[in-house]
Amino acid sequence: MFDTTLSLTDVIFLAKGAGITILVTAISVVIGTVLGILFGIIRVQLGAVLAAPLTFFLDIFRSVPLLIQLVLANAFMGMVLQLQLSGFFVACMVLSLYTAAYCAEIVRGGIDAVPKTTRRAARSLGMSWGQDMRHIVLPLATRVALPSWIGLALGVMKDSALVYVVQVTELLKSTQILITRLQEPLFLLLICGAFYFIISFPLARFGGYLEKRWSND
Amino acid sequence: MIEIQNVRKSFGQLEVLKGIDLNVAKGEVVTVIGGSGSGKSTLLTCINGLEPIDSGKIIVDGTEVHAKSTDLNKLRQKIGIVFQQWNAFPHLTVLENVTLAPRKVLGMSKADAEAIAEKQLKHVGLGDKLSTHPTRLSGGQQQRMAIARALAMSPDYMLFDEVTSALDPQLVGEVLETLKMLAEEGMTMILVTHEMSFARDVSDRVAFFHQGIMAEIGAPEQIFGDPQHEETQKFLASVR
Ligand SMILES: Nc1ncnc2c1ncn2[C@@H]1O[C@H](COP(=O)(O)OP(=O)(O)OP(=O)(O)O)[C@@H](O)[C@H]1O
Ligand SMILES: [Mg+2]
Numbered sequence: 425m426f427d428t429t430l431s432l433t434d435v436i437f438l439a440k441g442a443g444i445t446i447l448v449t450a451i452s453v454v455i456g457t458v459l460g461i462l463f464g465i466i467r468v469q470l471g472a473v474l475a476a477p478l479t480f481f482l483d484i485f486r487s488v489p490l491l492i493q494l495v496l497a498n499a500f501m502g503m504v505l506q507l508q509l510s511g512f513f514v515a516c517m518v519l520s521l522y523t524a525a526y527c528a529e530i531v532r533g534g535i536d537a538v539p540k541t542t543r544r545a546a547r548s549l550g551m552s553w554g555q556d557m558r559h560i561v562l563p564l565a566t567r568v569a570l571p572s573w574i575g576l577a578l579g580v581m582k583d584s585a586l587v588y589v590v591q592v593t594e595l596l597k598s599t600q601i602l603i604t605r606l607q608e609p610l611f612l613l614l615i616c617g618a619f620y621f622i623i624s625f626p627l628a629r630f631g632g633y634l635e636k637r638w639s640n641d
Numbered sequence: 642m643i644e645i646q647n648v649r650k651s652f653g654q655l656e657v658l659k660g661i662d663l664n665v666a667k668g669e670v671v672t673v674i675g676g677s678g679s680g681k682s683t684l685l686t687c688i689n690g691l692e693p694i695d696s697g698k699i700i701v702d703g704t705e706v707h708a709k710s711t712d713l714n715k716l717r718q719k720i721g722i723v724f725q726q727w728n729a730f731p732h733l734t735v736l737e738n739v740t741l742a743p744r745k746v747l748g749m750s751k752a753d754a755e756a757i758a759e760k761q762l763k764h765v766g767l768g769d770k771l772s773t774h775p776t777r778l779s780g781g782q783q784q785r786m787a788i789a790r791a792l793a794m795s796p797d798y799m800l801f802d803e804v805t806s807a808l809d810p811q812l813v814g815e816v817l818e819t820l821k822m823l824a825e826e827g828m829t830m831i832l833v834t835h836e837m838s839f840a841r842d843v844s845d846r847v848a849f850f851h852q853g854i855m856a857e858i859g860a861p862e863q864i865f866g867d868p869q870h871e872e873t874q875k876f877l878a879s880v881r
Contacts, residue, residue, distance in 0.1 A: 541728050542730065544691060545724065545728035546730070548689055548717055548791075549721075549742035549746060549790065549791070549794060550714045550715065550717040550746040550794065551714070551742060551745060551746055552714050555746070559741060560730055564730075564732055567732065638732075
């Protein structure tokens with residue numbers, strides 16, 4: 425179907441880009457989820473009014489386009505703070521906060537979905553706030569939040585394509601470089617899409633598996 | 642011993658408990674009856690410190706429940722409470738529901754906690770449901786599991802808040818039987834109930850609540866046979 429001049433070296437070059445995409449996504453999703461759980465719990469504990477400053481801070485990351493966040497953060501770190509940070513570091517930092525902002529909302533929704541009466545039953549058995557959180561609230565909230573969280577993780581992976589603006593050559597950027605050289609856009613984008621699919625698929629399946637297992641409980 | 646002394650409690654403008662005095666001795670079974678909104682549930686949740694009070698005192702075995710220095714998590718270990726809604730932990734099996742608090746709160750080993758949980762679950766007739774998830778149980782079974790879960794902490798006191806009200810009529814009997822068994826074993830209990838013949842059967846004393854006041858308290862024969870307070874008479878006439 426395609427008569428290509430793509431060489432093995434080029435495929436390795438693409439695979440390296442895919443590796444960067446996986447790495448940026450994995451780091452951002454892990455840090456963003458930890459922060460998101462923390463921010464989500466803080467929001468629930470403080471209530472809407474006291475948590476307003478935090479909510480406002482997180483809303484910035486949810487409402488400003490990621491591309492602009494990346495460019496501004498990079499400029500701010502370099503020119504204002506005079507820090508010589510790698511593009512990779514800035515990319516992970518911005519994407520982590522971006523993930524955390526969405527994750528905090530998901531966590532809040534999950535915690536709110538745990539009935540107050542269930543929590544009261546746990547506390548009445550002598551469980552502390554922390555024990556209630558750890559053994560009752562978070563496990564139940566996870567079940568509620570998981571589908572949205574999987575969606576978020578997959579979204580972050582696709583959005584990570586934007587980190588090229590801070591000079592990180594991830595999968596899509598690698599593909600564009602090859603397109604410029606080989607002039608085979610359709611074929612290369614097909615391969616690039618296949619890479620994205622291969623990365624996403626296990627996560628989506630894993631989410632489906634957990635959901636099914638939990639609904640059998 | 643539970644000592645309730647002139648307890649007042651409001652939700653916003655609404656005064657729900659207007660100076661309640663009640664002592665419950667070790668081994669005693671006190672049932673609380675009264676109309677909707679009279680403050681029965683609120684009193685129970687105050688006793689184990691789930692709700693703060695505005696004034697007065699509640700003292701359990703010499704410990705003032707609402708004193709700042711009181712470790713509520715510790716105090717609650719000896720006061721079991723079961724609610725109208727049975728509140729199973731849906732992500733845990735029946736056995737895990739019952740072992741969780743003994744393990745995490747009392748620091749028991751898994752084996753010890755399971756031994757106690759099995760004993761309590763057998764006691765309430767759920768010995769064959771250990772590895773089932775509570776969502777697969779009937780309401781009556783879930784309620785009995787909640788009772789076993791509270792009993793597994795070896796509490797000195799048990800509070801029951803209308804534990805049969807959310808059950809289908811044919812499931813009420815099995816839960817009442819369980820409560821009766823506990824009463825006969827000498828458990829100190831305060832029960833809020835709408836089951837009048839049951840209250841007459843198991844109680845040492847019956848308290849009638851009306852609009853935040855304990856209008857009358859006495860032996861079941863007296864309350865049901867010869868109620869003194871006008872509101873008690875009206876209430877009993879309405880539920881018969
Ligand atoms: N958390 C709360 N916030 C505000 N008002 C409350 C709260 N809990 C109870 N109330 C109010 O306090 C009053 C007493 O409630 P309580 O649940 O103690 O009554 P009850 O005697 O248990 O009634 P029922 O027989 O219907 O269960 C009611 O008017 C109720 O609406
Ligand atoms: Mg009530």
